[in-house]
Amino acid sequence: xxxxxxxxxxxxxxxxxxxxxxxxxxxxxxxxxxxxxxxxxxxxxxxxxxxxxxxxxxxxxxxxxxxxxxxxxxxxxxxxxxxxxxxxxxxxxxxxxxxxxxxxxxxxxxxxxxxxxxxxxxxxxxxxxxxxxxxxxxxxxxxxxxxxxxxxxxxxxxxxxxxxxxxxxxxxxxxxxxxxxxxxxxxxxxxxxxxxxxxxxxxxxxxxxxxxxxxxxxxxxxxxxxxxxxxxxxxxxxxxxxxxxxxxxxxxxxxxxxxxxxxxxxxxxxxxxxxxxxxxxxxxxxxxxxxxxxxxxxxxxxxxxxxxxxxxxxxxxxxxxxxxxxx
Amino acid sequence: xxxxxxxxxxxxxxxxxxxxxxxxxxxxxxxxxxxxxxxxxxxxxxxxxxxxxxxxxxxxxxxxxxxxxxxxxxxxxxxxxxxxxxxxxxxxxxxxxxxxxxxxxxxxxxxxxxxxxxxxxxxxxxxxxxxxxxxxxxxxxxxxxxxxxxxxxxxxxxxxxxxxxxxxxxxxxxxxxxxxxxxxxxxxxxxxxxxxxxxxxxxxxxxxxxxxxxxxxxxxxxxxxxxxxxxxxxxxxxxxxxxxxxxxxxxxxxxxxxxxxxxxxxxxxxxxxxxxxxxxxxxxxxxxxxxxxxxxxxxxxxxxxxxxxxxxxxxxxxxxxxxxxxxxxxxxxxxxxxxxxxxxxxxxxxxxxxxxxxxxxxxxxxxxxxxxxxxxxxxxxxxxxxxxxxxxxxxxxxxxxxxxxxxxxxxxxxxxxxxxxxxxxxxxxxxxxxxxxxxxxxxxxxx
Numbered sequence: 001x002x003x004x005x006x007x008x009x010x011x012x013x014x015x016x017x018x019x020x021x022x023x024x025x026x027x028x029x030x031x032x033x034x035x036x037x038x039x040x041x042x043x044x045x046x047x048x049x050x051x052x053x054x055x056x057x058x059x060x061x062x063x064x065x066x067x068x069x070x071x072x073x074x075x076x077x078x079x080x081x082x083x084x085x086x087x088x089x090x091x092x093x094x095x096x097x098x099x100x101x102x103x104x105x106x107x108x109x110x111x112x113x114x115x116x117x118x119x120x121x122x123x124x125x126x127x128x129x130x131x132x133x134x135x136x137x138x139x140x141x142x143x144x145x146x147x148x149x150x151x152x153x154x155x156x157x158x159x160x161x162x163x164x165x166x167x168x169x170x171x172x173x174x175x176x177x178x179x180x181x182x183x184x185x186x187x188x189x190x191x192x193x194x195x196x197x198x199x200x201x202x203x204x205x206x207x208x209x210x211x212x213x214x215x216x217x218x219x220x221x222x223x224x225x226x227x228x229x230x231x232x233x234x235x236x237x238x239x240x241x242x243x244x245x246x247x248x249x250x251x252x253x254x255x256x257x258x259x260x261x262x263x264x265x266x267x268x269x270x271x272x273x274x275x276x277x278x279x280x281x282x283x284x285x286x287x288x289x290x291x292x293x294x295x296x297x298x299x300x301x302x303x304x305x306x307x308x309x310x311x312x313x314x315x316x317x318x319x320x321x322x323x324x325x326x327x
Numbered sequence: 328x329x330x331x332x333x334x335x336x337x338x339x340x341x342x343x344x345x346x347x348x349x350x351x352x353x354x355x356x357x358x359x360x361x362x363x364x365x366x367x368x369x370x371x372x373x374x375x376x377x378x379x380x381x382x383x384x385x386x387x388x389x390x391x392x393x394x395x396x397x398x399x400x401x402x403x404x405x406x407x408x409x410x411x412x413x414x415x416x417x418x419x420x421x422x423x424x425x426x427x428x429x430x431x432x433x434x435x436x437x438x439x440x441x442x443x444x445x446x447x448x449x450x451x452x453x454x455x456x457x458x459x460x461x462x463x464x465x466x467x468x469x470x471x472x473x474x475x476x477x478x479x480x481x482x483x484x485x486x487x488x489x490x491x492x493x494x495x496x497x498x499x500x501x502x503x504x505x506x507x508x509x510x511x512x513x514x515x516x517x518x519x520x521x522x523x524x525x526x527x528x529x530x531x532x533x534x535x536x537x538x539x540x541x542x543x544x545x546x547x548x549x550x551x552x553x554x555x556x557x558x559x560x561x562x563x564x565x566x567x568x569x570x571x572x573x574x575x576x577x578x579x580x581x582x583x584x585x586x587x588x589x590x591x592x593x594x595x596x597x598x599x600x601x602x603x604x605x606x607x608x609x610x611x612x613x614x615x616x617x618x619x620x621x622x623x624x625x626x627x628x629x630x631x632x633x634x635x636x637x638x639x640x641x642x643x644x645x646x647x648x649x650x651x652x653x654x655x656x657x658x659x660x661x662x663x664x665x666x667x668x669x670x671x672x673x674x675x676x677x678x679x680x681x682x683x684x685x686x687x688x689x690x691x692x693x694x695x696x697x698x699x700x701x702x703x704x705x706x707x708x709x710x711x712x713x714x715x716x717x718x719x720x721x722x723x724x725x726x727x728x729x730x731x732x733x734x735x736x737x738x739x740x741x742x743x744x745x746x747x748x749x750x751x752x753x754x755x756x757x758x759x760x761x762x763x764x765x766x767x768x769x770x771x772x773x774x
Contacts, residue, residue: 076765085759086751095758100478184497189394189709190745200626201498228624253669275669299669325667 034121036066036128043114047093047104066128084122093118165193167220174216181210188222194246196223204230211238223249226257227275233261242267249273253299259284266291275299277325283309290316301325392773395675395708395743396497397623398490399665400631401616401658402471402511403680405464405638406701408694410686410723411647412438413702414455421686421722424644432713440651443659449713450662450671450706452772456717456726459682459698459733464638465512467681467698472513474734474764481754485514486740487629488523489762493746498626500588502526502581505622507615509633518754522577525631531611531618534594538586553583593621603664608656616657620664623674637680641691654678662706675708675743679736686722700726703736708743709773716772734766742768 034040044063050056052073053064061073072078079087092103093110102109110118121127167175175195179185184198195217202210214221221244226235236257241247247268252261258280265271266288272295276285282304289298290313298320300310310322410416411425415436427436430448437445444451461467466477473483484492491503504525506514516523528535540549564576585591596604596614599621607613615632622630634654639646658678665671683701684694700719706712717729731739738748741762748768751759 091759096756099756100480186396187745189392198497251669273669273672277668297669297672299667301667323667323669 034117034124036121039117040121043110043117047108047110047114050104050107066130069128079122079126081126082123084119087122087126090115090118090122171217171220174213177213178210178217181206181213183210188248191222193220194222195220196225196249197221198225198227199229199231200225200227202229204232204235207235207238214239215243218244219246222246223251223273225249225251226255227251227253229255231255231257233257236261236264239264240267241265242269244268245270247271251275252279253277255279257281263288265289268292270294272296276303277323278302281305286312289313292317295320297321297323299323393709393743393745394673395745396673397627398486398629398675398677398708398740398744399616399619399623399661400486400629400677400679401654402468402509402631402633403637403654403678404468404509404511404633404635405680406467406682406684406696407637407650407680408639408643408647409455409683409700409702409719410694411643411684412441412651413453413704414683414700414719414723416686416721416723419686419722421688423688425647435713435715438651440648441655443655444662447659447662447706450666451712452705452710452714452716454703454705454716454731454736454769455700455719456729456731457679457683457701457703457733457736458726458730459701461733462682462696462698464681467696468511469513470733471679471681471736472511473517474737474762474766475513475760477512481756481758482515482517483513483760484517484519484523485511485525486737486762487514487525487631488516488519489741490628490744490746491523492519492752493750493762494628494744496626496628498590500584500590501593501622501625501627502585503627504629505619505627505631507531507618507630507632508611509635511631511633514631518760519752522581525629528594528615528618531614532596534596535585535591538591538594540586590625593625593627594618596621603660606656606660606664608653608660610653610657612653613657613660616661617664620661620670623670624668639684640689640693640695643684643688643693665707671707673708675710675740676704676706677740678704683723686724697724700724703731705739705743705772710743711772711774716769729769731769732766734764735769736766738763738766738768739770739772742770743773 048063051058052061054062057073059074061078062068062071063078069078075088078089084090089103092101094115095102097109175185178197182202184200186196186198188194188196197214224239224241224244224247231252232255236252241250241264247270250265250268250271250273253275254277256279257276259282262276262279262281262285265274269292271292274289274292274295274297277299278301280303281300283306286305286309289295295317296319298313298317300322301324310324313320313322410421411423415425415427415438416422417427417436426439428439428442428445430437430445432448435448437448459467459470461470461476469475469477469483472485475483485504487504496503502525504523505528506525507528508531510525510527515525526535540546544552560576564572592598596618599617604614604617607617612632612634619630619632634650634657636646636650658676662671662676665674665676680701680703682696682698685697687694689695700723717731718727719725720727741748746762748762748766751761753759
């Protein structure tokens with residue numbers, strides 16, 4: 001009894017599957033491989049060749065051979081394989097007819113089914129059917145086939161250090177928290193692995209709240225921007241800049257920071273850019289600045305640093321470009 | 328409340344986008360398949376590994392590569408004569424009476440009319456192979472600002488609105504894009520949302536007009552009226568929560584935020600010492616450049632300042648020196664002023680125009696339009712200065728080396744800003760557009 005019913009169920013399911021396949025079959029034909037010579041070229045011949053063939057090449061475009069199709073026209077390539085929405089020849093022909101850029105500009109436009117065909121042809125990779133020959137003659141497919149083995153052998157000789165630029169879940173959360181607390185996050189110099197954190201519009205009453213999140217991101221922070229903010233010496237003391245191994249730039253310009261804050265910069269040994277313009281920096285800071293051996297650029301306009309201080313800075317750090325303002 | 332929520336989601340998206348590296352190098356690499364990858368690989372690709380590897384060497388020089396955050400865009404309206412400014416043709420008949428002057432880079436020369444900029448040559452990358460196919464003012468300006476040719480069916484956005492669209496405002500109290508003097512064709516928000524529209528400051532000295540509360544109204548009365556307006560609008564806003572309606576109320580909120588902000592101070596040029604004001608030049612363009620610096624200091628993303636009067640069909644050799652003097656004083660002071668504040672690192676200064684002028688001197692002692700070769704200048708934001716890029720022929724009529732088309736030039740600006748060149752934005756009619764059309768960034772200018 002049980003057995004019989006299961007057979008019944010099976011046959012029922014089977015017929016269902018069969019029906020299902022039957023229903024699906026039209027869409028299978030729609031995505032069948034389109035042949036350029038057979039399906040596409042006749043359409044182009046009728047609608048496009050009038051202005052784009054051997055006799056006439058409007059906008060420097062010729063469409064009568066695969067070679068010329070690939071070359072494109074004045075405005076560059078006319079199709080991008082697999083991307084009809086990026087392909088000029090599909091875009092322009094599918095515009096509304098009143099559009100200034102509509103193609104063809106003369107004669108009958110493409111019908112809906114012809115457009116569909118063109119779109120699918122591009123979706124399938126815009127193949128002309130001559131690809132194999134091409135690579136054999138021009139690019140030398142033999143060498144191309146060889147390449148993988150060369151790569152794998154050279155891979156054996158290389159010790160590739162794995163490094164992932166993606167943020168960990170923890171780092172992501174920290175970023176979001178920092179943003180929520182009101183600091184501004186940007187990529188540092190468009191380097192995907194590092195960030196620049198700006199405190200310009202930050203409420204420093206929340207500084208102790210944000211510190212633990214900064215610490216989570218310590219490897220990721222390339223620049224800390226305190227410029228034109230309410231940062232004070234106390235905050236610099238709390239930051240412990242020495243804990244940020246990739247910190248390359250610190251901007252403190254136009255703030256109330258003074259020598260007692262500057263001393264905490266000395267631990268940021270990777271620092272290359274330091275902007276102290278319009279701060280209370282004076283002679284007392286020189287010995288801390290000298291500790292910054294990686295420094296490349298130092299901005300000291302409108303500080304209390306004297307000419308003598310600059311001389312000793314230049315002597316200790318001969319490679320640093322020191323800017324003192326002045327028009 | 329609704330708006331507040333909207334902003335919060337925006338911020339979250341921002342973090343996500345940053346996290347995904349949306350503005351990052353990888354996107355750029357896809358965008359610039361040929362030139363960029365070849366030349367740019369060592370410039371940008373090498374940096375992260377060098378900086379992150381524990382045993383690795385320390386980078387030789389302070390980061391080279393794109394790093395612009397904001398832009399000051401100086402537009403020379405009318406078509407600046409390249410032959411009399413940045414692309415000298417000494418010893419050729421076409422040069423006319425214009426003489427050369429030494430720059431602070433040995434062997435490089437600029438026009439005698441640019442003595443200030445000559446001293447800042449180490450910061451300048453001068454492109455002498457600019458090429459446009461638009462020879463009329465309106466069309467040329469439109470093309471230069473938007474990378475697309477002007478047509479009747481659509482308005483394309485300018486670089487400023489693109490920048491704010493893709494990378495947001497840093498200071499929510501001020502508009503992201505501000506134009507000083509003039510809003511040029513092709514520089515508006517175009518088909519992008521209204522909130523990316525530039526704010527126009529006609530006269531830099533007059534500052535921002537109508538930004539003060541009417542004296543007859545107390546602060547309390549004002550906020551009561553505003554609250555009442557919001558209340559009355561509530562049902563309508565709820566029923567028609569569509570882009571254009573929201574854009575209008577967003578604009579209203581932004582204006583209020585600006586009125587109450589201390590950043591309004593940026594527009595008051597009197598806060599600057601007289602010495603600095605004089606150094607920029609006692610004219611609208613000079614003061615406009617000073618205002619631009621004050622705005623960028625407060626995180627405005629894109630400031631465009633326009634200097635007109637370059638359409639020298641007549642008396643070229645009297646008018647170019649006059650105009651060049653205004654430009655020279657303002658731009659050289661701007662570069663010094665940005666640099667000593669440490670701002671030139673992340674501020675890209677652009678100087679451009681719609682086209683150049685003919686080598687041939689016409690019977691009115693003038694030069695006519697010539698878009699087939701002209702000059703533009705880039706400085707700051709990661710650009711390596713002290714050099715010329717590209718060449719025009721011996722008379723300055725056609726480009727002979729390293730042609731930079733208008734879309735290429737704009738792609739270079741976008742590249743400096745880390746914007747995605749390959750990202751497609753659809754206009755309301757469903758047409759795809761990109762920041763710089765199909766332009767390719769001149770990546771070698773950054774290294």
